[in-house]
Amino acid sequence: MSEAPVSLSFFDPSRRLHGIARAGLTLLFHGANPSAVGGAPEIDTRGETYRAELEDRLQLEFEPVSDIAQLAGSRVRVCQVSGMVDGTPINCLGTAAETVSPPEWDGLDALRAVSALFDPGHAVLAVARRPRGALGHGHELVSAVLVTDGELRAVEDARLSTVYDGDGRQRSAGMELWLPGEDFPRRASGALTGGTTLELPGLRVNASIFAWRMEGREGVGAYELTVRGEPPEAA
Numbered sequence: 001m002s003e004a005p006v007s008l009s010f011f012d013p014s015r016r017l018h019g020i021a022r023a024g025l026t027l028l029f030h031g032a033n034p035s036a037v038g039g040a041p042e043i044d045t046r047g048e049t050y051r052a053e054l055e056d057r058l059q060l061e062f063e064p065v066s067d068i069a070q071l072a073g074s075r076v077r078v079c080q081v082s083g084m085v086d087g088t089p090i091n092c093l094g095t096a097a098e099t100v101s102p103p104e105w106d107g108l109d110a111l112r113a114v115s116a117l118f119d120p121g122h123a124v125l126a127v128a129r130r131p132r133g134a135l136g137h138g139h140e141l142v143s144a145v146l147v148t149d150g151e152l153r154a155v156e157d158a159r160l161s162t163v164y165d166g167d168g169r170q171r172s173a174g175m176e177l178w179l180p181g182e183d184f185p186r187r188a189s190g191a192l193t194g195g196t197t198l199e200l201p202g203l204r205v206n207a208s209i210f211a212w213r214m215e216g217r218e219g220v221g222a223y224e225l226t227v228r229g230e231p232p233e234a235a
Contacts, residue, residue, distance in 0.1 A: 005102075006043050008052050008062055010081040010094035011117060011209070011220040017085060018194070018209045020222065021052045021060075027196065028057075028085065029209050034196035050079070050096045059083045062096050065120045067152050069145040072127040073101035078117060078147060093117040095125070095222075103226075105203070107132050111226045112140075112160060114175070116188055116212035118219035121150040124175060124188055124212075128160050146177055146186065156180050162225075169195060169206050170225055188214035190223065203228055 007022040018029040026037040041054040050062040060083035069076045074097050081094040095115050103111050110130040117123045126144035134140065144158035157178040162170050171192050176185040195208035206225040211218070 004098040004100055006050060007097045008043065008050055008094065009115065009222050010060060010090060010092055012090050012092035013220045015088060017088060017090065019085060020207060021058065026054055026058065027207055029194045032194040034194055058085055060090065062094055064096065066147050069125050069152060071125060072129055072143045073103065074099050074127060076125050078123050080120065093120065103129065105228060109134060109228055113224045114160060115221035116190065116214065116219050117221050118214065118217040121147065122217060123147040126158060126160060126175065144177055146179065153179055169197065170208055170223055173210065173223060186215065188212055
């Protein structure tokens with residue numbers, strides 16, 4: 001078993017089937033329709049490969065295709081995913097994230113984790129932490145990496161802006177990524193394709209699937225927003 005808690009996500013746009021599996025929680029998205037699956041998935045590792053199984057619902061392997069991205073207390077890798085979900089064969093991209101340093105909610109108002117996967121060699125991975133009492137996204141601590149041609153590129157400065165609906169759920173988003181030595185940012189834009197809200201003690205989690213566009217490529221990924229207290233204003 002992996003020592004650090006692991007969260008596994010997969011995105012199969014051709015079948016419109018996506019999911020998130022972690023200890024105590026499995027979410028599946030059939031098109032725009034989310035469902036929480038009862039029971040905890042069994043997640044283990046074999047070498048660098050991750051496996052997730054949950055009775056007859058989920059049998060998946062995650063084979064890393066990128067180096068490890070170190071992002072604000074987590075280690076994230078882009079993976080090639082294969083297996084079965086609800087009897088449907090899956091062959092797509094996904095992510096494997098290990099939590100090395102859990103968020104300390106005494107000092108945070110919000111935590112956002114974003115993935116945008118375009119092909120095995122191109123992706124964006126980002127984590128944003130909003131300190132307690134910060135006014136908006138401009139005061140967040142954002143760490144991000146750009147995967148381009150299969151290599152991790154350091155992002156010197158990253159900004160993630162989000163438009164929310166009236167209930168505080170993310171509807172669309174934009175990313176600006178400044179790389180060392182470049183005069184202009186790389187930009188990505190995303191829009192919601194399906195989402196659900198989970199209520200936890202003192203926290204609310206909006207787990208969403210987003211369609212992304214960047215530099216002529218189309219992709220898909222997750223946008224998970226965890227907030228404390230009242231939902232944030234549009235940022």
